[in-house]
Amino acid sequence: MWVEKYRPTNPNMIIGNEETRLNFIRWLKDWGKKSKPSLILGPPGVGKTTLVHAVSKDLGYEVLELNASDVRTKTKLEKRLGPSRTNSTLFEEKILIFLDEVDGIYGRQDKGGIEFLLDLIKNSRNPIVMVANVEDNKKMIRLIKSSQVFRFRRVPPKLLEIAVKNIFRREGLTIDQLKLEMIVRDAYGDVRAAINTAQITSSGTEEIISELRDIQISPIESLKIFFDASTNKEAYLALSGCKMQPRDKVRAIFQSILCSKLDGEKLIEIMQELSKADELVAKISKNHNWILLRYFDRILAGSLFTALQGTQVRYSEQSLPWKLQLRIWNDRVQLKNISLRLAKQYHLSSKDATLFYLPYIVLLSNLKNYEKRIIDGLHLDESSVKVLRREAQKVSQEIRKG
Numbered sequence: 001m002w003v004e005k006y007r008p009t010n011p012n013m014i015i016g017n018e019e020t021r022l023n024f025i026r027w028l029k030d031w032g033k034k035s036k037p038s039l040i041l042g043p044p045g046v047g048k049t050t051l052v053h054a055v056s057k058d059l060g061y062e063v064l065e066l067n068a069s070d071v072r073t074k075t076k077l078e079k080r081l082g083p084s085r086t087n088s089t090l091f092e093e094k095i096l097i098f099l100d101e102v103d104g105i106y107g108r109q110d111k112g113g114i115e116f117l118l119d120l121i122k123n124s125r126n127p128i129v130m131v132a133n134v135e136d137n138k139k140m141i142r143l144i145k146s147s148q149v150f151r152f153r154r155v156p157p158k159l160l161e162i163a164v165k166n167i168f169r170r171e172g173l174t175i176d177q178l179k180l181e182m183i184v185r186d187a188y189g190d191v192r193a194a195i196n197t198a199q200i201t202s203s204g205t206e207e208i209i210s211e212l213r214d215i216q217i218s219p220i221e222s223l224k225i226f227f228d229a230s231t232n233k234e235a236y237l238a239l240s241g242c243k244m245q246p247r248d249k250v251r252a253i254f255q256s257i258l259c260s261k262l263d264g265e266k267l268i269e270i271m272q273e274l275s276k277a278d279e280l281v282a283k284i285s286k287n288h289n290w291i292l293l294r295y296f297d298r299i300l301a302g303s304l305f306t307a308l309q310g311t312q313v314r315y316s317e318q319s320l321p322w323k324l325q326l327r328i329w330n331d332r333v334q335l336k337n338i339s340l341r342l343a344k345q346y347h348l349s350s351k352d353a354t355l356f357y358l359p360y361i362v363l364l365s366n367l368k369n370y371e372k373r374i375i376d377g378l379h380l381d382e383s384s385v386k387v388l389r390r391e392a393q394k395v396s397q398e399i400r401k402g
Contacts, residue, residue, distance in 0.1 A: 002199040003192050006167055011054045014047040015163055015191065016155035021047075024150050025055050028096075028127060037121045037128035039102075039143055042152025044292065045190030048131045052098055061096040061127070095126045101283075103132035103140060121146055154189020163191065164198050173202055196295060219244045223252055223315045229305065236301035246281045246296050250274065252315070253304070258360065259316035264367040266311065273303040335387060341378045365392045 008014045011021055027038055040048045056063045099117075121128055121143075130143065161184050168175045179201055187194035222242035229235035242249060257270055277300040284292050335358060342361065343353035361378075365371045365388055375385055 001196075002167060002171075003195045006170075006195065008047070008050055008054060010058060011051060014051055014054070015159045016046060017042075017152045020150050020152055021051055024051060027148060027150075028055055028059055028061075028129075031127045033125060035127070036146065036148045037124070037130060038150060039130045039132065039147035040150045040152060041132055041134075043154055043190065044133055045187075045192035045194075046152045046155055047191060048152055049100060052096075052129050052131065056096050056098075059094075061094045063096050063098050065098045065100065067100050097124065097126055097128045099128070099130045101132065102130040102143065103134050118142065118146060155191055156189070157184045160184045160187060160189070160191065160194050164194055167195065167198060168202070171202065175201065193294065196298075200298075219252075220315065223249075223256070226253075226301075227256065227308070227314050232301060232305045235305045236298055239297040239301050246277075246284075246293060246300075249300065250278050250281065253300075254360075256316040257313055258363065260311065260313040262311060262313070264370055267364075267367065268370070270304065270307045270311075270313075273307045274300075276303045335391065337384045338378065338380065338388060341380065341384075345378060362388065362391050365389070366396050 011025060014021060024038065024040065027035070040052070042048055053063060097120075102117075130147065132140065132143075134140075161180060164180060164183055165175070175198075183194055183197045183201065186197060219242050222238050222244075226235050226238035226242070229238055239249065244252065254274060257267070257274070262270070277296065280292070280296060280299055284296075338361070339350060339353050339358050342348065342357055343350045346353070346357070348357065361374055365374050371389075371392075374380075374388070378384075380388065
């Protein structure tokens with residue numbers, strides 16, 4: 001991917017926000033135990049994370065990175081960050097604590113997380129850098145007051161244009177001015193978005209996608225084309241032309257995979273790849289970074305195409321998952337403990353956990369070597385294990401009946 005290939009490796013290569021970048025470098029150079037932590041605020045794709053890593057490398061810091069929105073509770077934060085309260089690593093390397101997406105720590109799942117974070121800020125012996133996309137959350141005020149704030153702005157169009165032209169030159173390619181201006185306009189100051197769009201443009205697929213949008217193909221036909229695709233590009237184009245919401249695409253593919261005859265290990269491999277796209281949708285929804293949806297079809301196709309090779313997975317409209325959902329819903333009292341653990345561990349509502357996810361847990365528990373993973377992963381007690389096995393046996397009998 002061009003966005004990784006051309007990621008800046010030192011602070012001087014980052015474009016835009018020059019004064020803010022210099023102020024951040026000065027803050028880290030002058031950091032002392034009485035210094036405030038830094039909080040970098042700004043929209044996606046403007047170089048916040050890249051700056052932290054580049055400056056840390058230049059100044060000899062080992063970066064201890066954590067995505068705060070994924071680890072929200074005090075217990076989890078303490079487990080991951082507790083050892084960082086010391087000055088250095090075993091080999092006397094300087095540590096910089098980097099908390100990305102810190103604006104995602106707030107919400108229903110924040111159980112003492114913010115209090116632990118504020119305490120860490122107050123007593124840390126190491127520099128702390130936090131990054132957030134938004135600051136309009138009222139709860140962010142506590143962090144803002146406790147930090148030295150660096151605000152990033154969207155990168156100006158002229159700088160984006162120069163950056164994209166330079167990448168095309170280094171790739172030995174040319175781009176006409178009209179397409180260049182369209183890339184810059186659509187990126188809206190997001191360098192990452194501009195580079196990703198530029199790469200798509202270089203492959204010529206944007207014209208094909210544009211044409212596909214004008215052709216009336218049903219979502220079902222698009223998904224059938226996706227599963228029959230012989231190249232990654234075909235798979236991507238099929239998904240791009242599928243007029244379904246991202247979450248619905250994931251669920252349709254999920255259902256088709258489960259209704260196919262796959263051995264346990266292959267099923268696990270494909271599900272792990274599908275989960276990457278599902279996680280992206282969740283993060284986009286949680287942080288309201290809707291501009292990232294433009295990458296969804298490419299990530300979904302890229303994750304699944306290789307994993308699906310050599311299988312006979314095809315689009316399926318079988319109602320097996322709904323049968324399971326109805327059974328689980330009817331037996332929800334007996335399965336309540338499992339459902340609650342599932343909801344808690346994966347930050348789901350109890351209704352979604354019961355209706356949409358628990359049926360698949362029951363189904364997967366029938367697979368060889370997978371039951372233990374479920375039991376260990378959800379920390380099920382003996383009584384819950386008995387309920388799970390009993391339900392899995394019922395489901396297995398229903399499947400055999402057809």
